[in-house]
Amino acid sequence: SPYKVWLATVVISGISYLSYILRKFVFPDAGLLITGLFGGLYSSTATTIILARKSKETDSNPREYAAAIIIATAMMFLRIYILLLIFNPDVGISCAPWFLLLFFISLGTAYYFHYRFKKTKKSAIVTKNILEDKNPLEFKVAVVFALLYVFFSFVTQYTLQNFGTQGLNVLSFIVGFTDIDPFLLNLFQGKYDVTQLLIGMATFQAILSNNILKMFYAKTLGNRLLSKYIFQGFGIIIIANTCVILILHLLQ
Numbered sequence: 001s002p003y004k005v006w007l008a009t010v011v012i013s014g015i016s017y018l019s020y021i022l023r024k025f026v027f028p029d030a031g032l033l034i035t036g037l038f039g040g041l042y043s044s045t046a047t048t049i050i051l052a053r054k055s056k057e058t059d060s061n062p063r064e065y066a067a068a069i070i071i072a073t074a075m076m077f078l079r080i081y082i083l084l085l086i087f088n089p090d091v092g093i094s095c096a097p098w099f100l101l102l103f104f105i106s107l108g109t110a111y112y113f114h115y116r117f118k119k120t121k122k123s124a125i126v127t128k129n130i131l132e133d134k135n136p137l138e139f140k141v142a143v144v145f146a147l148l149y150v151f152f153s154f155v156t157q158y159t160l161q162n163f164g165t166q167g168l169n170v171l172s173f174i175v176g177f178t179d180i181d182p183f184l185l186n187l188f189q190g191k192y193d194v195t196q197l198l199i200g201m202a203t204f205q206a207i208l209s210n211n212i213l214k215m216f217y218a219k220t221l222g223n224r225l226l227s228k229y230i231f232q233g234f235g236i237i238i239i240a241n242t243c244v245i246l247i248l249h250l251l252q
Contacts, residue, residue, distance in 0.1 A: 036068030040075025066229035074106030176209025
């Protein structure tokens, strides 16, 4: 309905705008970790791309960039869970342990990269204006999100009617290589004839493929020293994410 499209657009834009305000006005000269933290609340994929490209400008301490990218992914888990609690609290409560597990694993991995080795003078990284000061409440951004929301509504309904739950499982993996927010919000709000467990599975499956995509972006766009730590960091998260999906499949 138009109300659901409007509500989804307002909520996702509100969270993004809060991140934008904090980064621009409260922490304008924040370090890499804070940059990754607030960037992840807005878009972990966009933050990964920007930080990976920025890492090519310096070879100093690639672990700092890896930590910032990983913490952006940690904030993605938090953002998606907040959205799930808002739009489908029953599923949110049942999925709380898995989201908390993946959130803290991501935070722990970022912490390891940041503090495992002593910092040197070369690791002092200027981070001012790394992320574009682009207002996430621009009208065209909201329009694109609303259109994608409606599109995924039709695609999800068509998939369930013609291919059943297995089709939704496949769709969730595919969507992860695009923009997952419109798909997930539609799934959280939709009155589809699916179980709460299936919604949780589809959510983590979309997140898994999205993390694989971000690992690929960071590997190809970042400097050569970043690749090693990106594979290690995302490898831990992807393995944990996969284990959660397998457990949910066993519980089905």
